[in-house]
Amino acid sequence: MRILHVNLSDASGGAAIACARLHQGLLSAGVDSQLLVYAVVDHSDPRVHALSSGLDFQCRRVLQKITIWLSKLQQDPQSFHCSPNLSGSSLLKRIDSINPDLVHLHWVGANILPIESLSKIRQPIVWTHHDMWPFCGAEHYSYDERWLEGYTTENRAASARGIDWNRLTWQRKYRAWRDVPVAHVGPSSWIRDCAANSKLWKGSKGSSFHVIPNGLDLDVFVPQDRLACRRELGLREDAPTLLFGAHSQNSSIKGGDLLYEVLQQLADRGIAYQLVTFGGGAFEAPDGIECVNLGSIRDVETLAKVYNAADVMMVPSRLEAFGQTASEAQACGIPVACFDTSGLRDIVLHKKDGYRAIAFDINDFVAGVLWCLDLTLLSLNERIAKGYSNPFELSKCAAHYIALYEESLNYNGHLK
Numbered sequence: 001m002r003i004l005h006v007n008l009s010d011a012s013g014g015a016a017i018a019c020a021r022l023h024q025g026l027l028s029a030g031v032d033s034q035l036l037v038y039a040v041v042d043h044s045d046p047r048v049h050a051l052s053s054g055l056d057f058q059c060r061r062v063l064q065k066i067t068i069w070l071s072k073l074q075q076d077p078q079s080f081h082c083s084p085n086l087s088g089s090s091l092l093k094r095i096d097s098i099n100p101d102l103v104h105l106h107w108v109g110a111n112i113l114p115i116e117s118l119s120k121i122r123q124p125i126v127w128t129h130h131d132m133w134p135f136c137g138a139e140h141y142s143y144d145e146r147w148l149e150g151y152t153t154e155n156r157a158a159s160a161r162g163i164d165w166n167r168l169t170w171q172r173k174y175r176a177w178r179d180v181p182v183a184h185v186g187p188s189s190w191i192r193d194c195a196a197n198s199k200l201w202k203g204s205k206g207s208s209f210h211v212i213p214n215g216l217d218l219d220v221f222v223p224q225d226r227l228a229c230r231r232e233l234g235l236r237e238d239a240p241t242l243l244f245g246a247h248s249q250n251s252s253i254k255g256g257d258l259l260y261e262v263l264q265q266l267a268d269r270g271i272a273y274q275l276v277t278f279g280g281g282a283f284e285a286p287d288g289i290e291c292v293n294l295g296s297i298r299d300v301e302t303l304a305k306v307y308n309a310a311d312v313m314m315v316p317s318r319l320e321a322f323g324q325t326a327s328e329a330q331a332c333g334i335p336v337a338c339f340d341t342s343g344l345r346d347i348v349l350h351k352k353d354g355y356r357a358i359a360f361d362i363n364d365f366v367a368g369v370l371w372c373l374d375l376t377l378l379s380l381n382e383r384i385a386k387g388y389s390n391p392f393e394l395s396k397c398a399a400h401y402i403a404l405y406e407e408s409l410n411y412n413g414h415l416k
Helices: 014-028 054-071 091-098 115-120 165-177 189-197 226-233 256-268 300-308 324-331 342-346 362-374 378-385 394-412
Strands: 002-009 032-039 048-050 079-082 102-105 125-128 139-142 182-186 208-211 241-246 274-279 291-293 312-315 336-339 354-357
Touching: 002 014, 002 091, 014 032, 014 125, 014 324, 014 394, 032 091, 079 165, 091 115, 102 394, 115 165, 125 394, 182 189, 182 394, 189 208, 189 342, 226 300, 241 256, 241 300, 241 324, 256 362, 274 300, 300 324, 312 324, 312 362, 324 336, 336 362, 354 362
Parallel strands: 002 032, 002 102, 032 048, 102 125, 125 182, 182 208, 241 274, 241 312, 274 291, 312 336, 336 354
Antiparallel strands: 079 139
């Protein structure tokens, strides 16, 4: 069984990390897993294929810059980061050249998947929804519910201006995708339910909807000595350490503005702490708050040490398809403070291994941070030491995908 994963990158971003981990989990299970990506980081792996190269690659870069410029003609405070996927690509030719039994789509915005090409993929399709784009318009995350109702001129936000790329893109999807059988996978029950109830996919012939969380290597993400990790990272050993990490730290979706208010309230209460951040960009903490930014961390062993150096992992996101930083922190025995929203509900058990604050109540999130600081980690670490069955264990998640692949191949008569 040869599986081809299609994604923007093999290493950069949350979707790429989840995809790469699944790829390794499948290889460990004896599955012939291949990656097809636009931005190749690991050129040494023969299983990682470039979507384009040479002149084709340069043309795609120019087309993407044009697309980004055109996307800016839409000004909609209810949606974030648009991929109208206007231009074509060599995706179908590259899929045919690799000749997989099944195509597994991941993050395919930025012109990776031309919308009209989905129905032309000859192999069975599994699609993991790392954000809302597969059932929205051009936007990857949305605060409104046009995806639930269908995109019309009447239900566009009154504050939106310019070209309605979301409606135009959704109309293209609706015409091209309604009769394409797809096995949809949500890393959380929230995003699975969104897809299943969306105007675009609800009642779609041959489609199915599943929940399979993003997997973790539990030999890497394990509890470690906190003070030793702080010393190795050059962090203070004598102050409570609050941790925040995101691919884009100042993103509204990731709740950077909400976290700013939380930190300010903690400081106003006279609570001394050390803030540590990691990921893309640089979070701007309130004045007077000690903040150490570790930048992007690609080495998973180092990332595990960062989690283990913390007392509390803060995930103030407004929307999360899953919440990878939350699951990683918990595997290291670190309690998580988050809002009661979206995919995080599948990860954080309120007042057991973390605190889910009322969305988006700053005071309750502050209470959650304080609750986590008071929580002894012994209960979490004891569960891990006694063989607690972590639902995010990579081998389990890979096994669920293998079963879905076999089901999809059998359904489509492609099993070899």
